[in-house]
Amino acid sequence: MQIAQMEQWLNERKTAGLYRQTQVVQPLAQGKLLASGKVYRNFSGNDYLGLASDEALRVEQAQALLAYGTGSTGSPAVTGYHPAHQRLSQELCDWLGVDAVLLFSSGFAANQALISGLVAKADLLLMDKLAHASMIDAATQLPNGFKRFLHNDLLALERAFCQNTGPHVVATEGVFSMDGDSPPMAELVALCQQNQAPLLLDDAHGLGVVGHEGAGTMSSQGLENAQLQCLMANFGKALGAQGGFLAADAVTIDYLRQTSRHYIYSTALSPGYCEGIRLAIKACRAQQWRRDKLQDNIGSFRNMAQQAGISLMPSLSAIQPLIIGESERAMTISQQLKERGIWLTAIRPPTVPKGQARLRITLSSSHSQEDLQCLVQNLCQVLAI
Template identity: 40%
Template sequence: MTTTDPFRELREELDARAAEGLLRKRRIIAGKQQPALLADGEDMLSFCSNDYLGLASHPALIAAVQQAAQEVGVGGGASHLITGHHRLHHELEEALAHFVGMPRALFFSTGYMANLGVISALAGRGDAIFADRLNHASLNDAAVLSRADLHRYPHNDVAALEKQLARSTARRKLVVADAVFSMDGDIAPVPQLLELCERYDAWLMLDDAHGFGVLGAHGKGTLEHFGVHGPRIIYMATLGKAAGVSGAFVAGESELVEYLIQRARTYIYTTAMPPVLAAALLAALPIIEKETSRREQLQTLIATLRGNLKPKQWRLDESITPIQPLIIGSNEDALRVSEHLRERGILVPAIRPPTVPQGTARLRITLSAAHTVEDVMRLVNALHAAEGAQ
């Protein structure tokens, strides 16, 4: 019997990825999530985190977890439809719905699971999904797995989307877009998208992972930022970024949420999140809403970065959000600049294809209200030095 090496093809693919500058590595972080990190045993100033409001280590959230753990333990125990739907989960869903001004909300374990659950429940064969070309991977995967016809339109191109919607004869139409795009930091034209959905009888699903907590006068996200609302909106936001904890939620009309409880497989067939995390999120929501100084600090930091970072060879793309993309170009150059910063005690990740289009490898700078102006200026000076050394 001839034996073959079952790992040969895997090694060859890994070697090819390494040769193209696409091999990823994990860092081991010790201590709390905050700008000053211990990463792989080294003291670092991090510009990698999505903890936009600096809540991941907030004393009120820690205290909420400690108290809840004494009262309810640490495990979810079962799926929500068996015995896993705890009072704290229910209170959180009601608080989230009230927070974003929608009738009901449903708490999911992750944003990825929320997107998979919603899209696969609402769309299938004979339906059509219209997706921005720069959508997050979870939205793309969900669209493919749904078996609906997938139409991708150029980034934020409302005219192209309208042509696609006008041609469609699908039974059910679903327009899907990031509200804030995770690698570019720009914002979807939500009012125009909603107007098209109303005109062409379509749903509008928004993934506001990077807008929730950050945009709007009270941190209620992209809908508050634009002042839009409507029954056709399916609103998803994650709770492990600006909210500082974990999980995600989907908000919308009561019938929609009830339908998802019955049909969203990623909600039905998984153990409920630990109730202690719901307790932490219940503590986070009032801080998000009332402590507007955190969003003011973010805007100060964004202005500091954009006002002082003046690249000559690279390009700092337009963004009013904490995501500030510095386009370098090649994978190798992006890795080289990221390493230059690491050697000087600063962590900024190099983002490469397939996460971003070919030729647009970049440094994805993310700012937190926990940063200081001095932190940002240290980064600016290090980037100017790195560009001069190119």
């Protein structure tokens, strides 16, 4: 593409209020962040349990980095599979009740491997309409294409099974990243079984946050991760780290290990870092108080918002979206909140559907009641409620 074409495109984005900017920010403890020398209350991060800024954990992780080093020196298939990778994989298996896992340098890469690896040539992928971009991007490359069903609508999925001849594979999320809601997993598992369709679940926003010891959405709905064909999640949300993984039975993981280009042709995660993630998992499993505090915060925030007349979407998770509508208005409100010391990024199309720009409020166990009150008061002022 010519530079002039790019300039024109960038200008059009700016005019439409869709231009994305990167800002230098530094997450701090207690649900705060530092930007341009000013401290803000942070309602946009994914550090749901406060583990990214936990001092004691940080010290342990720094020691792990010293002991194991930063470089894995290669792809896992060559020299990049260290004892730290093995220990992290074992910890994940114990935690999630699965036979085997495969580690990736990001959740994005894990989802690419998931869709490209487990949807066979003859399969038709049926995917929730609000599935994450990392699954959609992989789905667009499938030889047989894919169909999207209405968000969390099992009747729509049933119709899709009937209207399109099989075989099928189904993909969805445990907690939707932009709406914060969850599918009814027991019914979904049953429907997939009836149609002999393997079920793939991205639980990036459920892992650590819900379920027994934070084992995720399946566990929170009384099910087991082993009932899925494959579970995907990442380390960049509740675990306060970075990277992703796929978890399944031994055969599925072995097949992916042989075939996944994202795994074979990519440098493995840093060993010291893997040990740091394992330490974060240990803390996450043991410290139930973090999940309890987060649930209290979610309940308090929803009550305060309701009393103040702020209408939220029906989400019970740490993700509490407030639909604004037009992108420019969402940007203006976000800026007004920033001037009042609140960091709440506007999410705009194409990340969310057109006309549904929103403030994606994310809550953390690190937030205090005062943080929540401050957010609600300021929302009322900028929304003129």
